[in-house]
Amino acid sequence: MPEFDALILENKPIAPGIYSLMFAIQERVAVRCGQFCMVGVPGFPLKRPLAVCKAEEERITVCYQVRGAGTRALAEEHSAGERISVTLPLGNGFCLKPEEKRIALVGGGVGVFPLIAALREFQNQKQLFSYMGFRNREAVCLSHELECGEKLVLCTDDGSCGVRGTAVQAFLADIDDVRPDAVLACGPTPMLRALKRATEGRDIPVYVSLEERMACGIGACLVCVCDKKDGIHARVCRDGPVFRLDEIEL
Amino acid sequence: MADLHVNICGVELKNPVIPASGTFGFGREFDEIYDISCLGAVATKGLTLEPRLGNPTPRIAESRGVILNAVGLQNPGVKHFIEHDLAWLRGKTKVIANVAGATLSDYGEICARLDGLVDLVELNISCPNVKCGGMAFGIRPQDVKEVTHVSKTALKKTPLIVKLSPNAESIAENARAAEAGGADGLSLINTLTGLAIDIERRRPILANNTGGVSGAGVKPIAVRMVYEASHAVGIPVIGMGGITCAEDAVEFLMAGAVAVQVGTQNFTDALACPKIIAGLGKWCEVAHALHGVERVRDLTGTLTMN
Ligand SMILES: Cc1cc2nc3c(=O)[nH]c(=O)nc-3n(C[C@H](O)[C@H](O)[C@H](O)COP(=O)(O)OP(=O)(O)OC[C@H]3O[C@@H](n4cnc5c(N)ncnc54)[C@H](O)[C@@H]3O)c2cc1C
Ligand SMILES: Cc1cc2nc3c(=O)[nH]c(=O)nc-3n(C[C@H](O)[C@H](O)[C@H](O)COP(=O)(O)O)c2cc1C
Ligand code: FES
Numbered sequence: 001m002p003e004f005d006a007l008i009l010e011n012k013p014i015a016p017g018i019y020s021l022m023f024a025i026q027e028r029v030a031v032r033c034g035q036f037c038m039v040g041v042p043g044f045p046l047k048r049p050l051a052v053c054k055a056e057e058e059r060i061t062v063c064y065q066v067r068g069a070g071t072r073a074l075a076e077e078h079s080a081g082e083r084i085s086v087t088l089p090l091g092n093g094f095c096l097k098p099e100e101k102r103i104a105l106v107g108g109g110v111g112v113f114p115l116i117a118a119l120r121e122f123q124n125q126k127q128l129f130s131y132m133g134f135r136n137r138e139a140v141c142l143s144h145e146l147e148c149g150e151k152l153v154l155c156t157d158d159g160s161c162g163v164r165g166t167a168v169q170a171f172l173a174d175i176d177d178v179r180p181d182a183v184l185a186c187g188p189t190p191m192l193r194a195l196k197r198a199t200e201g202r203d204i205p206v207y208v209s210l211e212e213r214m215a216c217g218i219g220a221c222l223v224c225v226c227d228k229k230d231g232i233h234a235r236v237c238r239d240g241p242v243f244r245l246d247e248i249e250l
Numbered sequence: 251m252a253d254l255h256v257n258i259c260g261v262e263l264k265n266p267v268i269p270a271s272g273t274f275g276f277g278r279e280f281d282e283i284y285d286i287s288c289l290g291a292v293a294t295k296g297l298t299l300e301p302r303l304g305n306p307t308p309r310i311a312e313s314r315g316v317i318l319n320a321v322g323l324q325n326p327g328v329k330h331f332i333e334h335d336l337a338w339l340r341g342k343t344k345v346i347a348n349v350a351g352a353t354l355s356d357y358g359e360i361c362a363r364l365d366g367l368v369d370l371v372e373l374n375i376s377c378p379n380v381k382c383g384g385m386a387f388g389i390r391p392q393d394v395k396e397v398t399h400v401s402k403t404a405l406k407k408t409p410l411i412v413k414l415s416p417n418a419e420s421i422a423e424n425a426r427a428a429e430a431g432g433a434d435g436l437s438l439i440n441t442l443t444g445l446a447i448d449i450e451r452r453r454p455i456l457a458n459n460t461g462g463v464s465g466a467g468v469k470p471i472a473v474r475m476v477y478e479a480s481h482a483v484g485i486p487v488i489g490m491g492g493i494t495c496a497e498d499a500v501e502f503l504m505a506g507a508v509a510v511q512v513g514t515q516n517f518t519d520a521l522a523c524p525k526i527i528a529g530l531g532k533w534c535e536v537a538h539a540l541h542g543v544e545r546v547r548d549l550t551g552t553l554t555m556n
Contacts, residue, residue: 003520045465213308215517220275222324223310
């Protein structure tokens with residue numbers, strides 16, 4: 001996991017408050033879907049963890065929502081031609097077993113972005129069924145990237161695009177038809193809790209990508225732990241960010 | 251090439267740059283980014299007698315120019331460190347074991363276990379003393395002297411560095427107290443206690459409420475304290491607090507430090523330490539041409555006050 005002095009190629013809005021950042025690094029690195037990078041924002045002591053959306057040779061794309069001061073500065077003050085420090089690839093990523101062939105992808109909000117990488121990586125090997133939730137029609141982005149599986153259900157909280165309701169609700173409505181061998185999910189904690197309740201008692205492995213505040217991003221500082229059922233504190237940045245939903249306390 | 255060697259309590263370091271405790275683990279992860287044998291030494295994560303799970307999350311917050319952390323000393327315990335990490339780390343560079351206790355006897359026992367196995371022991375005295383109402387060992391001079399003495403008594407072979415807390419009543423007095431307790435050297439500063447608030451939720455960001463402040467914003471406070479401490483004692487001082495580049499390190503050396511530690515900047519730039527080492531070499535070469543600085547150790551304490 002090298003540290004790169006990356007060159008920003010593009011940093012543009014793709015939906016209100018959502019930006020796509022593409023940068024070039026000095027060498028080709030193999031990135032698995034679900035892996036992330038730590039993106040430095042000049043003037044801020046902590047880098048921001050962002051999922052890799054696309055890795056094409058030396059070009060890496062991440063998509064981010066403007067939330068606090070760091071992502072706002074990244075969106076408003078930095079553009080093509082500037083350099084930022086980036087550590088990547090980080091974390092374990094989504095790993096599927098060969099016998100896991102029918103895969104449901106459940107994403108909400110910024111949780112959609114790592115799942116785009118999963119769609120790209122698994123599209124020729126697996127049958128993919130996607131359930132992607134956004135706040136409203138304006139927030140829907142990258143829908144062309146989401147369309148590459150067997151099925152895509154877009155959901156919005158207000159019904160202004162696709163079906164009304166959450167991605168978990170849409171997935172549940174389909175679960176008995178689709179009969180997935182595994183689920184890949186990413187989204188806010190309430191969404192993951194709902195998914196946990198919904199899949200309890202069913203024998204389906206659910207792999208979720210967690211969000212936790214980070215400092216080093218590589219496993220050294222123990223800032224980003226989550227509770228595992230076996231009583232061990234796992235590092236989200238190193239042992240995750242992808243965990244089996246039945247192995248963690250949410 | 252400038253001579254970057256320094257000597258701290260009889261231990262020869264190839265350069266004065268040391269990653270600070272808690273920001274670097276035991277070095278294994280950073281060694282995947284660069285070969286950590288380039289470092290003067292490594293200060294380990296704080297070691298306790300028994301493994302510790304630490305605080306709930308969030309454990310980290312950011313405020314302009316600084317961060318706050320409340321990791322709560324999560325670590326696998328001193329025994330695990332000795333059995334699993336020490337040999338590997340010593341194969342790389344000099345090892346400074348950072349030691350944290352909840353009682354005086356904890357400090358004594360951890361030091362006894364590490365004696366002769368590591369190059370230096372660094373006492374983290376910013377921990378609450380559970381037998382003394384939870385007040386940190388590093389606040390009052392009499393407590394500093396006592397914890398230093400107990401630790402020094404347990405260390406027959408390895409030199410002892412006491413890491414001073416900036417939350418002390420007086421830095422100069424605590425520096426003298428550590429020296430009187432038998433410290434072979436000092437390091438400073440540990441983090442300052444701070445509070446960061448999520449104004450939407452009207453709650454602290456950190457699960458622990460308060461956290462230790464570190465990073466670029468604390469540097470002037472740290473440099474002042476290093477100056478005061480190093481002028482109060484006759485033992486060597488390691489300076490830290492907000493170092494981001496070679497020029498920052500030079501400030502600490504001039505204020506009286508023999509070596510420096512780099513903490514938060516490892517997060518901002520994982521290559522911070524090797525960059526600072528290279529930058530110090532370059533700075534000395536330029537300074538050599540101008541003022542005849544050939545060796546980095548000649549910079550220590552060269553500040554002239556107005
Ligand atoms: C593995 C992983 C992948 C992620 N992928 C994406 C992504 O692809 N797109 C996206 O928009 N967001 C993603 N996030 C969330 C993203 O990291 C935060 O939204 C972002 O760090 C907030 O920074 P800020 O400057 O807006 O907020 P500030 O409030 O200024 O942040 C202060 C500090 O808190 C941290 N922080 C605040 N909120 C979060 C959060 N929800 N999760 C983690 N750290 C936080 C920041 O990193 C920073 O260290 C991911 C998080 C993780 C852990
Ligand atoms: C995440 C984190 C964990 C830390 N853990 C320890 C520790 O275990 N023991 C200790 O003595 N200091 C610890 N510190 C303090 C640092 O070693 C250092 O004294 C402080 O951060 C100031 O340096 P800086 O501004 O370069 O970070 C920690 C600091 C941070 C940011
Ligand atoms: S962020 Fe440092 S261990 Fe995960």
